[in-house]
Amino acid sequence: MTTRTDELHSADGGRVTITDVARSVGVSVATVSKVVNGRYGVAPSTIARVQAAIDELGYETSLVARSMRGQSTANIGVLVSEFESYSAELLKGISEAIAGTGYGLLAYAGRRDDVTESGWERRSLSRLARTLFDGAIVVTPSTLITGSFGIPIVAVDPHSGPEGPHTVDSDNRTGAHLATEHLLALGHRRIGLLGGRDDLESARMRETGWREALDAAGIAPDAALIRVVGYRADLAEQAARELLSMPAGERPTAIFAANDRSALPVLDVAAEFGIRVPEDLSVIGYDDIPEAATASPPLTTIAQPLHEMGSAALTMVLDLLHGRETERHLRLPTRLVERSTTGPAPAEA
Amino acid sequence: MTTRTDELHSADGGRVTITDVARSVGVSVATVSKVVNGRYGVAPSTIARVQAAIDELGYETSLVARSMRGQSTANIGVLVSEFESYSAELLKGISEAIAGTGYGLLAYAGRRDDVTESGWERRSLSRLARTLFDGAIVVTPSTLITGSFGIPIVAVDPHSGPEGPHTVDSDNRTGAHLATEHLLALGHRRIGLLGGRDDLESARMRETGWREALDAAGIAPDAALIRVVGYRADLAEQAARELLSMPAGERPTAIFAANDRSALPVLDVAAEFGIRVPEDLSVIGYDDIPEAATASPPLTTIAQPLHEMGSAALTMVLDLLHGRETERHLRLPTRLVERSTTGPAPAEA
DNA sequence: CTGTTAGCGCCTTCAA
DNA sequence: TTGAAGGCGCTAACAG
Numbered sequence: 001m002t003t004r005t006d007e008l009h010s011a012d013g014g015r016v017t018i019t020d021v022a023r024s025v026g027v028s029v030a031t032v033s034k035v036v037n038g039r040y041g042v043a044p045s046t047i048a049r050v051q052a053a054i055d056e057l058g059y060e061t062s063l064v065a066r067s068m069r070g071q072s073t074a075n076i077g078v079l080v081s082e083f084e085s086y087s088a089e090l091l092k093g094i095s096e097a098i099a100g101t102g103y104g105l106l107a108y109a110g111r112r113d114d115v116t117e118s119g120w121e122r123r124s125l126s127r128l129a130r131t132l133f134d135g136a137i138v139v140t141p142s143t144l145i146t147g148s149f150g151i152p153i154v155a156v157d158p159h160s161g162p163e164g165p166h167t168v169d170s171d172n173r174t175g176a177h178l179a180t181e182h183l184l185a186l187g188h189r190r191i192g193l194l195g196g197r198d199d200l201e202s203a204r205m206r207e208t209g210w211r212e213a214l215d216a217a218g219i220a221p222d223a224a225l226i227r228v229v230g231y232r233a234d235l236a237e238q239a240a241r242e243l244l245s246m247p248a249g250e251r252p253t254a255i256f257a258a259n260d261r262s263a264l265p266v267l268d269v270a271a272e273f274g275i276r277v278p279e280d281l282s283v284i285g286y287d288d289i290p291e292a293a294t295a296s297p298p299l300t301t302i303a304q305p306l307h308e309m310g311s312a313a314l315t316m317v318l319d320l321l322h323g324r325e326t327e328r329h330l331r332l333p334t335r336l337v338e339r340s341t342t343g344p345a346p347a348e349a
Numbered sequence: 350m351t352t353r354t355d356e357l358h359s360a361d362g363g364r365v366t367i368t369d370v371a372r373s374v375g376v377s378v379a380t381v382s383k384v385v386n387g388r389y390g391v392a393p394s395t396i397a398r399v400q401a402a403i404d405e406l407g408y409e410t411s412l413v414a415r416s417m418r419g420q421s422t423a424n425i426g427v428l429v430s431e432f433e434s435y436s437a438e439l440l441k442g443i444s445e446a447i448a449g450t451g452y453g454l455l456a457y458a459g460r461r462d463d464v465t466e467s468g469w470e471r472r473s474l475s476r477l478a479r480t481l482f483d484g485a486i487v488v489t490p491s492t493l494i495t496g497s498f499g500i501p502i503v504a505v506d507p508h509s510g511p512e513g514p515h516t517v518d519s520d521n522r523t524g525a526h527l528a529t530e531h532l533l534a535l536g537h538r539r540i541g542l543l544g545g546r547d548d549l550e551s552a553r554m555r556e557t558g559w560r561e562a563l564d565a566a567g568i569a570p571d572a573a574l575i576r577v578v579g580y581r582a583d584l585a586e587q588a589a590r591e592l593l594s595m596p597a598g599e600r601p602t603a604i605f606a607a608n609d610r611s612a613l614p615v616l617d618v619a620a621e622f623g624i625r626v627p628e629d630l631s632v633i634g635y636d637d638i639p640e641a642a643t644a645s646p647p648l649t650t651i652a653q654p655l656h657e658m659g660s661a662a663l664t665m666v667l668d669l670l671h672g673r674e675t676e677r678h679l680r681l682p683t684r685l686v687e688r689s690t691t692g693p694a695p696a697e698a
Numbered sequence: 699c700t701g702t703t704a705g706c707g708c709c710t711t712c713a714a
Numbered sequence: 715t716t717g718a719a720g721g722c723g724c725t726a727a728c729a730g
Binding site for chain 1: 458
Binding site for chain 2: 706707708709710
């Protein structure tokens, strides 16, 4: 233990650099570097002096400078467009799984205006890959990630199928089936759809599942009952207004929203319109984000195993990183979570 | 629009660097740099050729290299020890507030073993500050963050009071009062405490609030009913086993856990022991993380305005960054959320 | 055992 | 209008 005069710093309040340490001890930066990295060939007495100065000054090697030098960074990156419930749940799963691996986690969301332009995932990857992390997990990339970035990459809920990087997703088609059949079983016939981002495979599959289930029940999907809201709450609210403004006989008696984020506003609009849920209108979402359970009434939804998907993605990057065998595409199952927003179809007037 | 032959990359699968672009166009890197940064003094025709190459190759300037050169990075950092519900909620609030500011968000959790040693926040700050982000928010720092890192820093739920960096927290003492008084009002007299991390101001204040409320009711805190579990689920489970193993007349009829994470396991242990909640035992938590609402039975708790705390912290760093006036310490209110784990004290045998 | 040199990718003088 | 040179903090190879 040193006396810890504590943070003498390099005068001007900047960071303490390896140069500050070297100067303070009177050795070269190379020597300090060797001490820091435990390299052989430094006299014990020198080590002690350097170490003392390091403690004294509170020096810590810069992650950035080190990784620029071409080392491995011992960090895994997670690229998201935004920190919202969906990505946050994934992140929790990733974080749990990373414990004990010796890697740190770096989650990045670029500037919002940058992220709204398509291709943000490729840009972020270009800006950060290799230089900041050794492997990356990209959440809901809307663009096919082509080319190599020099590091292993895993996509969660990706843009598209077999080509492109390794992926983790859940069984969207079956999930949508489950949702629609649940509604059908309750006697609903006019089932509206709030479609997701059409640049995402998941959204397409959920729509497909919805169509197929309707077909199987001998119901033709009604174009008037479809709105593409891109997984977004604001567009969903707008769409809900339109749908619920329709005359009683034409209005859908149930709505399947392609994600919870877009299902939740439907509840608000219904309340505003005096439409009772689930008596007059059933609503079912997708994802099972935490807000689904706390909504009032609690939202019936299709649960994706978000934590598992996160930890599976992490395991996958790590496997790739260490040259181990991995599946190219991992698909996890979904399940119906019945809460309070779905009920028997109302008797027609 | 270029023809997008798409990602020709520099052969070996590494990143595309400014040098690759320069070579491909036949100009110097300096020129490319000027084009990228929109500096004056480049011939229009050259700009066009360089731009074409950039699009062609998919070049993106490296965040790391640029920031090493001493630029601002246009990123705000968030340092957490782990991505769990508490920090995730904060992150959502920060993320909402950052929209439209032109800043990106970089959340970092270091290697787990590194993080368990105290001082991780200072280390992470040293490793990343200045070089990776322009300002930082540190979540639950257990150590006083001293010295300057060359960037503005805001601590959320910090180690201690007035000294140190700017802080955002909530009114822990009043919150604990609220919790304890709620229990008291229900007739409870033997109220156990699952204390938090004693290196955190929040934990100390919650314990203080608990004591004060008991005092005010003329009840002497019983040392046998106190367990310090450091906000951790595993230790809380252990403590719950001990507490609930006590004979019926000595066992607490209610437990106040200093955070939800440690309250939740109590529910499990009670179920395992055949102790009914809330008939035989009342449990109240603190934080109101999403899991509190989905627990069974749903957990009564003290809600902290996590999203607001996050966005307030962000506003604060930004103010600091732009030299605007800010409060040094912002304290937000808490509120009681009654759910189903608290009820009247059982009649004594 | 220690220091010198070179270079990671980038940007900014300063000359040409 | 362009390019050469220097340096940000760090590490690795190579001299001494």
